[in-house]
Amino acid sequence: MNGFAAAFGVELLKARRSRIPWALAVAFSLFPAVGGFFMLILKDPERARQLGLLGAKAQLAAGTADWPTFVAFESQAITIGGAILFAFLFAWLFGREFADRTVRDLVACPTSRSAIVIAKVAVGSVWSLATVAWVLVLTLAIGLAIDALVGLPGWSGVVVLQGLEGAAAAAAMTIALQSFTAFFAGVGRGYIPGLAWAVLAVFLAQILAALGWGAWFPWSVPALVSGAAGPDAEAVSAGGVAIVAVTAFLGLLATLLWWRRADQTG
Amino acid sequence: MSELAVATFGLTKRYRGDVLAVDRVDLHVARGEVYGFIGPNGAGKSTTIRMLLGMIAPTAGHAELFGERVRAEVPGVWRRVGHLVESATAYPELTVRENLEVARRLQGVEDRGAIARSIDQLRLGEYADRRAGTLSLGNLQRLALARALLNEPELLILDEPANALDPAGVVEIRELLRELAQRHGTTVFISSHILAEVDRLATRIGIVHRGRIIEELDSGALERHRDVRLEIGARESAVAEAALRQAGFLPEQRDTEDGFLELREPQAVAEPDQIARILVEAGSPPTHLALARETLEDHFMRLTAEADVATPASAPSTHAGAAA
DSSP: OTTHHHHHHHHHHHHHHSHHHHHHHHHHHHHHHHHHHHHHHHHOHHHHHHTTSSOTTOOOOSOOSSHHHHHHHHHHIIIIIHHHHHHHHHHHHHHHHHHTTOTHHHHSSSSOHHHHHHHHHHHHHHHHHHHHHHHHHHHHHHHHHHHHHTOOOOOOHHHHHHHHHHHHHHHHHHHHTTHHHHHHHHHTTSHHHHHHHHHHHHHHHHHHHHTTOGGGSTTTHHHHHHTTTOTTSOOOOHHHHHHHHHHHHHHHHHHHHHHHHSOOOO | OOSEEEEEEEEEEEETTTEEEEEEEOOEEETTOEEEEEOOTTSSHHHHHHHHTTSSOOSEEEEEETTEEOOTTOHHHHTTEEEEOSSOOOOTTSBHHHHHHHHHHHTTOOOTHHHHHHHHHTTOGGGTTSBGGGSOHHHHHHHHHHHHHTTOOSEEEEESTTTTOOHHHHHHHHHHHHHHHHHHOOEEEEEOSOHHHHHHHOSEEEEEETTEEEEEEEHHHHHHHSOEEEEEEESSHHHHHHHHHHTTOOOEEOSSTTOOEEEOOHHHHHOHHHHHHHHHHTTOOEEEEEEEEOOHHHHHHHHHHHHHHHSOSOOSSEEOOSOO
């Protein structure tokens, strides 16, 4: 593709220099910190009340302080939080060109529009995956630290690894589906339409999962894979995963076609 | 190899709602020309420029750059083109140097030294490591021009390049463009509201009004088309007018406070001293005697006013430049 390497380098430079992708990484880093904090409280609620960490009448419904609960919490946080936080990154990557009116410098240039779109998707995906990898490592580190300090029962290499794998798979699907956020940020020529789509998709995912159709609605599938939809949620078949892949590809195709054909009046 | 840097053939853009922004525009800009593209707001200048750059698809007709048809994705031709469309923009979080690095990579310019040359050319050295978001509008405009020149283009398409520049900056950019055209043979296609600048710089001028080219002329023809008149002031205006009529001239009383008379006869324009002699002999010596040459602005105002009279705005389609 004409100029992909150049476009990728440019997008990476813009991402490194902007606050938005770093804010995403920081926001994600809060998940294991909060999860670890909950584990400490659940481990000894009375002491947490004495220290003022927990209100006198507050009850935590997160379950018990053990490794499976901690990993499940992180998995849910990554899946549900990711649906919005990844959308922020993709809406920024695509919508900023319209908000800053820099799109005009991207369209009459030797680097093809397709290369620019693919580079944006690649940078968004790499950055998001790297953030998820960092959060999974942080989860493990915080869990081990709590285990060493106050004891966190239920360690099982297999269980923890499966939990983290589920979170990673769900995050990868959520990231792939951001092609639609990219599409709406382009069509709507700004951040807001992309973000609005992401919120609507989360809302629809909840409704359809509750109605029992979640395994066939692409935006519900990641939550089902990660276990964020609860232990009683329906199982995801290979067909459900394929639907996510096809939907993500269609979103990318629509984004490419729109960038190639739409009038750029910004 | 096409001798034309820019050519359009019946270029038309109609937006939804039957808004006709550009109406069958035929432009032919030879290599090395400095083409001034002028017109009132909403005339279709920016829409035409965007179609030249493949940013907007025409509804009918097409544009060619160096003989190659412009489409949304024809990466080859853009290596030879530099552009600045309307207001200058840049990535605010990147420095001036980084913004130019972004442009260098996207334009496929191998030579890293091009950035330093562009910074020097536009006198941005002092601001090279400053974030673009903190630049003044004038310096942002310089950055946009530096970006347009980065690939040493054979064709520069500039929409309002003097925007936000101070008077010294306007002169500096004019001289820079003149040098590029004269020394390097760069073709410059320039749209500007500052008609005096276009007048000084352009070798050919196209006037666009309500989406159509109403006049296209080279600088020599513009000189010949210019309305030249002799302005005459006298204490006894009626006596002066009578004397001039008696001498065979047709003075017109100007409808302004100064009450000057005007003569347009070639003889009067060529020999103002004879007019002075006639007035002195008639006992009404001139208090003001000056040749007034129509500026491009006057010429433009006259033409567009005439076009408005010839085709009133109640045409079937609404004419408006969407981004003009």
